[in-house]
Amino acid sequence: MLLDFEKPIADLEAKLEDMKKIASESDVDVEEAVKSLESKIKSLKKDTFNNLTRWQRVQLSRHPERPYTLDYIYEILDDFVELHGDRNVADDKAMVGGFGTIDKQTYMVIGQQKGRNTKQRQMRNFGMANPEGYRKALRLMKLAEKFNKPIITFIDTPGAFPGLEAEERGQGEAIARNLKEMFMLKVPVICIIIGEGASGGALGIAIGDRVVMLENTWYSVISPESCSSILWRSWDYKEQAAEALKLTGKDMLDLKLIDGIIKEPLGGAHTDLKWMSKEVKKYIKSTYEELSKQSAEERISARIDKFCSMGKFKE
Template sequence: MTTANRIFLLDFEKPLYELETRINQIRELAQENNVDVSDQIRQLEARAVQLRQEIFSSLSPAQRLQLARHPRRPSTLDYIQAISDEWMELHGDRGGYDDPALVGGIGRLGGRPVVMLGHQKGRDTKDNVARNFGMASPGGYRKAMRLMEHANRFGMPILTFIDTPGAWAGVDAEKLGQGEAIAYNLREMFRLDVPIICTVIGEGGSGGALGIGVGDRILMLEQAVYTVATPEACAAILWKDAAKAPQAATALRITAWDLKDLGILDQLVPEPLGSAHSDPLTAAATLKAALLQNLEDLSRLSPKERRELRYQKFRHIGVFTELHA
């Protein structure tokens, strides 16, 4: 972890931080007093690696949710800037509004022109308020659709990055047609000819995630979550007690591993040990490689084949079995 990332620590990260701090203190004291403690340092570093492995290999769904919401977790713009050769953000829904909670534009990935868009959370309270905590308005989804139609017109693949607790649920959002804007995107994304790859990079919540989540391939970072409703909302609805959110997180099966088992996810993208916020550049490089490989695979298909693949993929999500006595 870098110094900046240590400003905010989750409870299960604290033992690792304390051990790493101890290692640094011993190293500094040894240098000041010209003492060789290399053997002790190696032992402690090996213990740190082991502890990191133990912590991050046995996380509960609720703890993975905490990582997905980590304020230092790389955002859509972080990934775009790290993986793209060129990037130009485009603004406005051409209806009078430019939503800062959903960003997008044109860039190059591996030398190939693409349209990239996604939810954008803030880094601190002020930035989060400006970005509405990544909860997009109807104007945001209309802006996203405008960019996707532009991509389709000029034959550019579409890459979406999902990271939102849900669409903005304010009264004004309803007045401006939040449900219609998301439903329109869901319908229209199925008809687009170009490759579409959707990646859940953090928190994928409810219809707010689905509004840019219809694609040929669904990717998900290892510590991201994807759910029909936040565990807090689920607990409040089912048990009238938001404190039971950890129980709801387990029941909802929100983790990348769960969704891979359910057949909803096409590819689970591994994160650096310690999560993406501990090594953002490595996380971005891994994601870029996955996107390039999937783009190459999808480019071999015709537009008709891609549309049929997309349609069949979502038709097979949510299959159930009836048991008769």
């Protein structure tokens, strides 16, 4: 799938393929032309992806080929064992989690999971967790705390499921309880936004000692489309809404709402999953090494202070 801003690059790449095909089928020397075109493509790619608008980054975060939670889990962790159910209502397929190891260190990994095709998307509810999903996540966090294992969360959701049945089962309470309990977890907690980070649905597993975003992701109280429909009664102003919301990693870092940004390969995380996974793994290992040197009391105190200091206001 091509996004609008990727089309000029794709057109040049198609020309390059045609040129190489001509060279292989005839004696025409096109070596100089090929080199020139390759250089032009590289320059255009760099210029395009280094100057994306906020809305374009939102589009990239939703790319259908973008790696999801389980992609990172299977690339980064060894011996992953998925755990199921909230021991109350059901096993929410939109929220996955379990134990796995990175270089012999065991972690509890939890995250929202979207689907690749229509059938999977229906099963995973498009990555929108019900209350039982957040209660499952909390159960797994408490299990990790019991066995003194660090926690990693991967955030990628368009929001918590807004259906009537979810509200009847206590969606707001489930998320609020997660926020409260995550502040007090005695083990290191590392939160990584790998795609969409929308509203309380994202925040429900995003209270950590370190919260970081991949380069082409977004994190906000509301999606650009929903913001546009509330303010302008139409989705047509989603680009203006994205600009006003200041929802990219750079914006979040400037506002001191996250702790860092993990660079993506040129073109987005979906262009090189192995490279992207290595970068995420590198970040997890170095951050855990840093956090493990602190006592549980120090981590909890710093975690509370970090979130309490967020926001700017005037009296």
